[in-house]
Amino acid sequence: MPTLLANGGPVIWLILIAAAIAIAVFIERALHCHRAQINSTEFLNGVRNVLKRENVVEAISICDATPGPVARLVKTAILNRDKGRERVREAVEEAGLTEVPLLEEKLNLLATIAQIAPLVGLLGTIIGFMDVFKGLQADGLYAHLSGDHSLADGIWHALICAAGGIAVAIFAHAGYNYLVSRVNKIVLDMERVSGEIVNIVTENGNGKPS
DSSP states (O other), X not given: OHHHHHHSTTHHHHHHHHHHHHHHHHHHHHHHHHHHOOOHHHHHHHHHHHHHTTOHHHHHHHHHHSOSHXXXXXXXXXXXXXXXXXXXXXXXXXXXXXXXXXHHTTHHHHHHHHHXXXXXXXXXXXXXXXXXXXXXXXXXXXXXXXXXXXXXXXXXXXHHHHHHHHHHHHHHHHHHHHHHHHHHHHHHHHHHHHHHHHHHHTSTXXXXXX
């Protein structure tokens, strides 16, 4: 690794910085999604059973103790249960609109790194080959790869930057797709739970049916 860094030229450090940012964003977002995704069916059944006993305070406490957007949507529905079915639905939808951007936060940064990393690698490749041609121009027919360190260094710069840029792009793109799939699963859970909790709090005496 030290040899690759030494032979990669200044551009390889830009690629490494991009890689570090991508790794940090991926880990932070993966942990966020892990905390946000719960067993929504089990959670909703627990809330339903509590509300059947008309224990609203306990239901809200369950929501407060449960992490993630699903629990916050359910809490919103419970707090608006006396305002009629349409108002409950609107409140839940409004809460959902604020939760989705929080789930998608920083994903654009990961996608951007996946797009620009190969370009940064290409820049390093071009700079490396510019050094090669500079050496060829200076030495002409007498230039030899084995005897001219500038030619070898230029080729090293080009190859290492190209490989580094592609490697970072592959990781960032795979990480982005993985996180998007996790977010989509959470959003689907939110949509399903939203419809069910509206029915729960506006029926069986827990609210005012329309």
